[in-house]
Amino acid sequence: MKKVLIFTLCLLFTTLQVVAKERCSDEVFLRRTYLTVTGALPTPQECVKFLDSTSPNKREVLVNRLLNSELGLKYMQMRWGDILRIKSEFPSNLWPNGVQAYNRWVYEQLLNNVPYDQMVRKLLLSEGSNFRAPAVNFYRGFQKRSPENVYANINLLFLGDRNCTDNGHLCFSQVKFKSTKEWKEEIIYLDIHQKLPTQKIVLKDGTVLTPKLDNDWREEYVSWLTSPSNRRFAEVMVNRLWFWVFGKGIVHEPDDWNENNKPSDPALLKELTDYFIKNKFDIRKMMKRILLSDEFNSKAAPEGFYVPQRLPAEVIVDALASTTGKWSTYSSRVPEPFTFYPPRTRSTHLGDATVSSSELELFGKVSRDVSLESQRNNAITSRQLLYLMNSSALERRIRKSDTLKQIYLDNGDLPSVANAITLLVLSRRATPEEISLYEEYQKQDNLPLMELAFDIMWMQLNSNEFLYNH
């Protein structure tokens, strides 16, 4: 009896594993990877090319290409901008010049694939003008610029610790701020002649730091922080990348590591962390490892591992623009100097949380008030659906859509028009069942083809297949 039970359980277990590893279709993989890595939909041409390709390693080729593409780097830059709180105005108050320099700095780190430990080193050991040494903006973006507050943020960002109680903040007590005559320029410098702290600096793992007179005390702390032997440092980033991809960390919330918050899969976390450290904190390699994992290549839940996520605000807004061909224009008239973004700028590329629109606010653009990942709220709300269902602004964009007009001109009949819209909006071809559904719909009122195209596009933009990364 017992044996039978064990046998059944084993059988069940293996089937479950098989199910978890059952691969998603190419259509799903393409859209999922595009949205995850670039925050953009693939163009219809790219869809056709990928779907028709017979290359056995086309998934890997796609992942490589996107991770190295400008779209991919800029989307990663947005993720970093969220947690570094890059914003012109309240509460970061970095101002436009500082914001631009800081974004450029982040972009360059990502472009050159600077190892994570070195990037953090450069960030935390920065000094100089906020315009010329952009990493110093890290120290400027706080309403409270006390060493305690800066240190609390470092613990949150790099160690996932929300309640740090050790006195490592003393290592940051030399950081000083000096204004210049230049509008909103500020010098971050070190008062290295400052008297040594009388308190002994003991970090949470018991490490004792001994800062020396006339030296940068931050150095001691940062060397401890970024060392491969400080496993937590690597774990937090690996888990954050996992969270960025799946919307749920192995430790979740990804910035709340504590004894009561255990990893859901310790073996997986260990395996990934080992890989990250072995590869010298190479973020791009780590991303590739995750994107080619069985988990990312699995079918959507409940059949597979991948849990569908509502698209982030910026991604929805950009997708509404790219599908209709009607882009919003963004500008920031205040604070000075005024910033005007070129036409067709993606909202994922704005780089400044001060620049916004009603549409972005509606879908929950991150305000960058805090460094918590949870500030991004991707829950679907009735107002968001209301906007998609019945906004005259969106209806106008559909009716005046250049992309739709082109589809109409290029394709003469219902099946090819429907197919082209589906490629544009949902990144796949229309199924025969869907075509007959549309035919039936058209017959009801004898709708002209163009009117039908409006309704199909409206319907697809409202579908949760569009709203979710699945």
Next chain:
Amino acid sequence: MKTRYFSLLILLFAICFGANAQRAKSVILVYLDGGPAQTDTFDPKPNAGRNYYGNLKDVCKTNVEGIEIGQKLPLLATMADKYSLIRSMTHGSNAHETGHYAMITGDTSRGAVVYPSFGAVISYMLRDTYKGVLPCYISLTSANSRFNEGGFLGNTYKSFDTGGRPEWAEFEVEGVVNKFVDKERMNKRMALLNKFEGENSMDKKLIDSLRASNMEFIWGESREAFNLKDEPDSVKQRYGKNRLGQSCLVARKLVEAGVPFVNVRTTGWDTHKKHFQRMNTMLPQLDKALSALIADLDARGLLENTIVVCGGEFGRTPKVLWEAPWNGGRAHYGKTFSYLVAGGGFLGGRVVGKTDKTGENVVERAVCPCDLIGTIYLLMGIDPYGTLPHVSEGDLPILPSLLEKKSDGLLYEIIDIKKPDYEK
């Protein structure tokens, strides 16, 4: 769980002792974005000379003895018994974003936390009790986006931005009024969508129920609150046929329909240049809109439980900048400025605070943003000393600045609630 019982206990306590006797059901914030000049509106200084009072010469005597307001506000002057003026508002910041943040959240503590706007706080507090189809907190036509309006409460409690133009023939409320699609077409589209999605799509149940409630919002009676087509022309004229005027008219209709918080946001008050020329058109518009709103609410018996509050993120320099490049402009001034309050438990015909003869300094009873917002909370039945939940910091005081006691506190002198002993 414990805190829930605790707050329940406090609530019971409050009900028993009448500490939170609710006077107001709704708030209309007429927000003059950019910063209006206090000396041209509610704190005129005609004797300060041309360098201060500019090209204006006179004031309007109001129907309350001893209260005078700016020369360009004759209609508001006829009803000073309906409202009170705060002439000693102060937060000291001359930067727009910090000024907005102070006036819209009441937080001047400069802490590490971003507070929600008071509209968001009110809609959070009413999350279980407000059952209307219309959103709890509506902005005409959009909320201020200079900081995160939802603060640490998050997106859920942000305002519903109507978009559109109430002064146009068709007020296209975003998501509600859509002239391209009639009900029949919408129903057909929804049916198509339903067939397309099938039974097993993501969050199907949730999304279907949200869509159903939206259909009720779009096609039900409540959308009539946005409809100005059937309003008599005389009423529209009275409010003024411009964006501010018609927004105030919509605000009245929304409050009538039970909406707890309406934010009428009007821009253009940041008059560094051409100040007086611009005031010549803007002040009469404000005068018409605000006086019509207060009178209309009063005539309909709504003023009693509707708070009307009007002001901006700061005031403007009492001293005129005659020199180039300003050529008769006024700059930002956070040291002292004015607010108007009416209804919902606020008494009329009173003035709080006093400024010196040029209007540059407070000489009596400084009022901090938290004093005003705390008083509004009190009238709305919300404990101004209560707390709000923060995702990682635990419960935080609803108005941290109120606890700093930098001023004389809540505005008991102009409300019909007596100052309790613990406040004395």
